[in-house]
Amino acid sequence: MSNFVDFQTEIYQGGLGGVRPELPVTVAGLAARAESELDPVAFAYVAGSASAERTAAANIAAFDRHRILPRMLRAATGPDARDLSVEVLGTRLSAPVMTAPIGALELVRERGEVLVAEVTKELGLGAVLSTVASSTIEEVGAAADQWWFQLYWPGDDELARSFVRRAERAGAKAIVVTVDTPQLGWRPRDLAHAHLPFLHGKGIANYLSDPVFLDRLPAPPEQSPDAMRAAVETWTALFGNHALRVADLAHLREWTDLPIAVKGVLHPDDARMMVDAGADAVVVSNHGGRQVDGAVAALDALPAVVATVGDRADVLFDSGVRTGADMLIALALGARAVMYGRPWVYGLGIAGADGVRHTLRMLLAEFDSVLGLSGCTRPDQLSRSLLVSSR
Template sequence: MTGFFDFQNEIYQGGLDGSVPELPMTAAGLEQRAQQVLDPVAFAYVAGSASSERTAAANRSAFDRYRIVPRMLRGTSWPGARDLSVEVLGTRLAAPVLTAPVGVLELLHEAGEVIVGDVTKELGIGTVLSTAASSTIEEVGATAGDWWYQLYWPSDDELARSFVERAQRAGAKAIVVTVDTPNLGWRPRDLAHAHLPFLHGKGIANYLSDPVFRAKLPAPPEESEAAMRAAIGAWASVFSNHALRPADLARLREWTDLPIAAKGILHPDDARQVVDAGADAVVVSNHGGRQVDGSIAALDALPVVVASIGDRADVLFDSGIRTGSDMLIALALGAKAVLYGRPWAYGLGIAGRAGVRHALRLLLADFDSALGLSGCASPAELDRSLVVTAR
C-alpha cells in the first residue's frame, strides 16, 4: 500500500452511506479512548513516563518551536505525484516510518508483536521488535516484512550474542542497540500499581525461548511455578547492564553483518563516539520521556546531532511524533526516518489489528498530505529551508 492519502477519500466516501469512523481520528483521541477501555495497569505502562513527566511534555512542546513554510505551485498536491518511499540502513520503506520498539504488548493484546509485524508488512513500512517482547523473535520473523531487532544488551554477553544471532537468522534487517536504559527509569504510574510486568513473567518471551538463557536455569520454566520464579529471577539478574561502552559496538560488529543503530542518543559527543565505534545510524531519542525526567526534548537534540556526524551515518528520530506535520519537521531537520510509538499501541489495546492499522494509517495519510501541501514530492526534498523557528 502506497496511496496513503486515499485514507481520507475512503472516510469521506463512507460518509455518503452514513458511515463514520469507529476509532478516533487523532493520536490524542486514541489515548483518551485507551484510558477509558484499557486495564489501568496496562494504560499506565504505555502512557507513563519518568517522574513528573516533564520530558514527555517537552517532546511535544518542542514541535511548537517550529513552523513549516509551505511552497506553492509545484504540482505536488495531486497524491499521484508523490513518492514517500525511502531507504534506511538498506531497508526500503514505503514511507519513512517504523514502529518504535514497545515491550510487553501482551498487556494490550495476546498476539501484539505479531499483529504489528503483519500490519506494517501490509502498509510497507518497518517495525522494530523489542527485546522485551511478548512474542519471540522467531514468531515475529515468520510474519513481519521489513523488521529490525532492538537489543537491550544484557549483562551476559553470551546471551546478547544469542539474541543478535537469532534475530539475523529470523530475518531482521538491522540491529538497534538501545543505549539509554542501563536500568529502568523512575516511573510513578507503574509504581502506583506496584506493577513491573517482567516480574509477573510478561515481556520475557525472548529470554525464556533462548537456549543460552535456558541452559543457565536450574529447571525449564514450564515445569513448575517455582521454576518460573527462578527464571524471572535470572532475568532480573541479567537485564541491567551498566558496563556498556561505545567500544562494545565494535564487538557487536563481530557478531553480525547487519547494519547497527544506536538508539537513545541526545548529546553530539555521544553521537560521534558511537559512529566512530562502528554504528551505521543514530536514533535521536529520550525513550519517549521514560528515562530521565527533565532531559532535553529529543527534537531539540536532533539538529545538533545531525550536524555532529554529517553524512557519516543515518540519523533517525523518535520521542514525540504524533502527526504528519511532526514527521515533516523532524525530517526537515535532518532525520532520515522516524520511529512512532504510543498511538499505535493504544490502537492495539482498543481494537487489536484494526486499531494498529487505523493509527498507522492516520499518521501516514497526514504525512502524505502535509508533504504535498508543503510543495514536496518526496521526503528527499525536505530540508531546513522548509521550517523556521516560531516567534
C-alpha cells in the same frame, strides 16, 4: 508512488453511506479511548513516563517551536504526484516510518508484536521488535517482512550474542542497540500500581525461548511456580549490562554483518562516539521521556546530532511524534525516518490489528497530505528552509 492520502477520501466516501470512522481520528482521541477501555495497569505502563513527566511534555511542546512555511504552485498534489519511499540501512520503506520497539505488548493485546509485524508488512513499513517482547524473535520473523531487532544488551555476552544470532536467522535486517536503559527510570504511574510486567513473567518471551538463557536456570521454568520465579530472578539479574561501553559495539560489529543502529542518543559527542565505534545509524530519542525526567526534548537534540554525524550515518528520530506534520518537522530537521511509539499501541489496545492499521494510516495520510501541501513530492526535498523556528 504513494497515495496514502486516499484514506481521507475513503472516510468521506464512507460518509455518503452514513458510515463514520469507528475509531477516533486524532491521537488524543485514541489515547482517551485507550484510557477508558484498557486495564488501568496496562494504560499506566504505556502512557507513563519518568517522574513529573516534564520531558514527555517537552517532547511534544518542542514541535510547537517549529512552524512549516509551505511553498505553493509546485505540482506536488494530485494522484501519483508524490513518492514517500525511502531507504534506511538497506531497508526500503514505503514511507519514512517504522514502529518503535515497545516491550510487553501482551499487556494491551495477545500476540501484539505479530499483529504489528503483519500490519507494517501490509503497509510497506518497517517494525522494530523489542528484546522484552511478548512474542519471540522467530514468531515475529515469520510474520514480518522488513523488521529490525532491538537489543537490550544483557549482562551476559553469550546471551547477547544468542539474541543477535536468532534475529539474523529469523530475517532481521538491522540490530538496534538501545543504550538509554541499563536500568529503568523512576516511573510513578507503574510505581503507584506496584507493577513491573517482567516480574509477572510478561515481556520475557525471548529469554524463555533462548537456549543460553535456559542454560542459566536451575530448572525449566514451566516445571513449577518456583522454577518460573527463579527464571524471573535470573532475568532481573541479567537485564541490564552496567559495564557496557562504546568499545563493546566493536564486538557487535564482529558478531554480525547486519547494519547497527544505536538508539537513545541525545548528545552530539555520544553520536560521534557511536559512529566512530561502527554504528551505521543513531536514533535520537529520550525513550519518550521514560528514563531521565528533565532531559532535553528529543527534537531539540536532533539538529546538533545531524550536524555532527549526518554526513556518515543515518539519523533517525523518535519521542513525541504524534502527527504527519510532526513527522515533516523531524525530517526537515534532518531525520531520515521516524519511529512511531505510543499512538499505535493505543490503537492496538483498542482494536488489535485494525487499530494499528487505522493509527498508521492516519499518520501516513496526514504526512502525505502535508508534504504535498507544502510543495514537496519526496521526503528528501524537506529541509530547514521549510521551517520557521523559534527558541
